[in-house]
Amino acid sequence: xxxQAFVEHSPHQKSSLTTRRIMLDVLIxxxxxxxxxxIYFGWQALLVLVLTVLSAVLTEIIWLLIRKQTFKxxxxxxxxxxxxxxxxxxxxxxxxxxxxxxxxxGAFAVGVAKMxxxxxxxxxxxxxLAGRIFxxxxxxxxxxxxWLGANFTESAGEVLTGATPLTDFLTNNxxxxxxxxxxxxxxxxxxxxxxxxxIALLAGYVYLIVRKVIDxxxxxxxxxxxxxxxxxxxxxxxxxxxxxxxxxxFLGAIFMATDYVTSPKTLWGNVVYFLVLGxxxxxxxxxxxxxxxxxxxxxxxxxxxxxxxxxxxKPFGYVRPEKxxxxxxxxxxxxx
Amino acid sequence: xxxxxxxxxFFDGVVAxxxxxxxxxxxxxxLALTTSAMNGIGMGLAVTVILLCxxxxxxxxxxxxxxxxxxxxxxxxxxxxxxxxxxxxxxxLPDLYDSMGVFLPLIVVNCIILGRAESFASKNTVxxxxxxxxxxxxxxxxxxxxxxxxxxxxxxxxxxxIAQPWDFxxxxxxxxxxxxxxxxxxxxxxxxxxxxxxxxxAHGKARARRQSLPKSLEELKETAQAQEEK
Numbered sequence: 325x326x327x328q329a330f331v332e333h334s335p336h337q338k339s340s341l342t343t344r345r346i347m348l349d350v351l352i353x354x355x356x357x358x359x360x361x362x363i364y365f366g367w368q369a370l371l372v373l374v375l376t377v378l379s380a381v382l383t384e385i386i387w388l389l390i391r392k393q394t395f396k397x398x399x400x401x402x403x404x405x406x407x408x409x410x411x412x413x414x415x416x417x418x419x420x421x422x423x424x425x426x427x428x429x430g431a432f433a434v435g436v437a438k439m440x441x442x443x444x445x446x447x448x449x450x451x452x453l454a455g456r457i458f459x460x461x462x463x464x465x466x467x468x469x470x471w472l473g474a475n476f477t478e479s480a481g482e483v484l485t486g487a488t489p490l491t492d493f494l495t496n497n498x499x500x501x502x503x504x505x506x507x508x509x510x511x512x513x514x515x516x517x518x519x520x521x522x523i524a525l526l527a528g529y530v531y532l533i534v535r536k537v538i539d540x541x542x543x544x545x546x547x548x549x550x551x552x553x554x555x556x557x558x559x560x561x562x563x564x565x566x567x568x569x570x571x572x573x574f575l576g577a578i579f580m581a582t583d584y585v586t587s588p589k590t591l592w593g594n595v596v597y598f599l600v601l602g603x604x605x606x607x608x609x610x611x612x613x614x615x616x617x618x619x620x621x622x623x624x625x626x627x628x629x630x631x632x633x634x635x636x637x638k639p640f641g642y643v644r645p646e647k648x649x650x651x652x653x654x655x656x657x658x659x660x
Numbered sequence: 661x662x663x664x665x666x667x668x669x670f671f672d673g674v675v676a677x678x679x680x681x682x683x684x685x686x687x688x689x690x691l692a693l694t695t696s697a698m699n700g701i702g703m704g705l706a707v708t709v710i711l712l713c714x715x716x717x718x719x720x721x722x723x724x725x726x727x728x729x730x731x732x733x734x735x736x737x738x739x740x741x742x743x744x745x746x747x748x749x750x751x752x753l754p755d756l757y758d759s760m761g762v763f764l765p766l767i768v769v770n771c772i773i774l775g776r777a778e779s780f781a782s783k784n785t786v787x788x789x790x791x792x793x794x795x796x797x798x799x800x801x802x803x804x805x806x807x808x809x810x811x812x813x814x815x816x817x818x819x820x821x822i823a824q825p826w827d828f829x830x831x832x833x834x835x836x837x838x839x840x841x842x843x844x845x846x847x848x849x850x851x852x853x854x855x856x857x858x859x860x861x862a863h864g865k866a867r868a869r870r871q872s873l874p875k876s877l878e879e880l881k882e883t884a885q886a887q888e889e890k
């Protein structure tokens with residue numbers, strides 16, 4: 325009797341948990357904040373988001389074409405990461421950002437920060453953050469020059485341009501003129517497209533937890549550490565809420581710092597990562613007087629391999645060898 | 661010294677051991693002075709002149725300098741020529757002197773010059789040392805000029821100081837982050853091209869060896885017979 329035996333490589337059991345599914349979940353979680361941003365800031369915000377996403381995706385496709393891959397292969401391995409990168413990048417721009425800054429930043433994010441380092445999963449820093457920092461250095465006046473206020477009454481001619489609440493907070497020594505509820509809903513608050521509406525970001529956070537894409541602990545550690553450190557710096561309990569609700573802290577903590585590729589692998593490694601992240605964010609905000617969440621996450625991304633080197637994951641089936649009690653050594657020998 | 665040896669010295673200095681892109685030497689000056697093409701050329705030529713003079717002098721004195729104190733002696737020779745070049749630039753090209761600033765006296769501690777003195781000039785004849793100095797200087801100048809052109813064109817929208825009609829400046833490229841970025845990309849591209857050159861050279865050598873070998877057994881016998889008859 326002849327029987328054919330098939331030998332297959334592991335893994336033998338496959339689940340539906342693919343990169344494409346996770347990235348789709350992240351996209352769904354980002355959607356509320358992006359939609360609220362477009363409602364608050366108008367069609368210009370939508371234009372910025374579309375430009376960054378298109379630029380990021382096209383850069384990836386062109387790169388793969390240069391590497392002599394066919395369209396069929398590209399479509400097969402297309403896992404939406406560049407869409408997420410482009411959307412995140414667009415969400416940390418103001419709505420008045422010039423079109424060429426959007427396109428160049430998208431191309432830099434995917435082309436340099438991701439594809440040059442070997443593609444998805446091999447990047448050492450978050451591509452979206454690299455793109456934002458590139459745009460911040462390349463076009464300081466366009467990207468960080470005055471923020472357009474998110475205001476429903478834009479048609480009535482009341483367009484607010486000015487400092488974000490965080491800049492206000494930092495320059496006025498811990499006093500903010502914006503109401504807390506306003507910060508929470510992002511109504512009439514100047515800032516980036518994706519950062520103003522905290523409740524939409526929190527909805528995305530809940531969705532990601534329910535789909536088990538991110539751990540619920542980590543963003544909370546980051547946000548709490550930033551708030552507590554700010555309280556220590558200003559020596560007052562009142563600054564906790566304003567400090568965490570202003571700026572891009574929620575966007576960074578929920579969607580950027582929790583990136584799988586650039587955060588540590590172990591539970592304790594992550595705790596260290598997010599604690600240090602929170603502390604340096606608060607300290608650098610106080611020291612520089614500008615929003616530094618993106619720079620801090622960028623900095624900690626570079627430290628991640630170091631954390632992984634010292635806090636290692638336990639190998640499967642590992643049993644810790646019992647320590648020999650040093651004090652009883654001579655006594656044992658005497659007993660023999 | 662044969663003609664081929666000089667060819668090899670020049671190929672090594674400009675391509676195979678290009679100080680900036682292959683050996684990554686003199687990084688400080690490279691990063692700081694490539695903000696414009698003119699600065700790059702100025703720095704490159706200054707280093708070339710100093711390299712040529714110091715190589716010649718070190719090679720002349722190579723049997724006089726005791727081995728134990730050779731490094732201080734080399735530094736003294738280099739510092740002398742740096743001072744000369746500095747005074748000449750101050751007198752005749754004050755603009756370039758100003759824009760080069762502290763990096764001009766810092767040529768004294770430039771690894772390229774000390775490295776060539778230590779590894780080449782102190783072991784070879786005067787002519788070979790001079791050729792090596794010129795070759796390495798050209799390699800350095802070409803690298804700095806190309807990086808300067810790229811950074812000036814993208815960051816300042818001008819080409820050798822001539823402003824372009826459009827006013828599109830990416831400030832990233834004139835900052836230090838852009839210097840590292842352009843440097844890295846240039847190193848990657850140069851090494852990619854060099855690996856292609858190396859492969860084609862290896863192929864050429866193999867082909868030459870194959871052609872010099874007898875093609876078949878009969879041919880081998882024929883040549884053996886011919887030798888016997890002689």
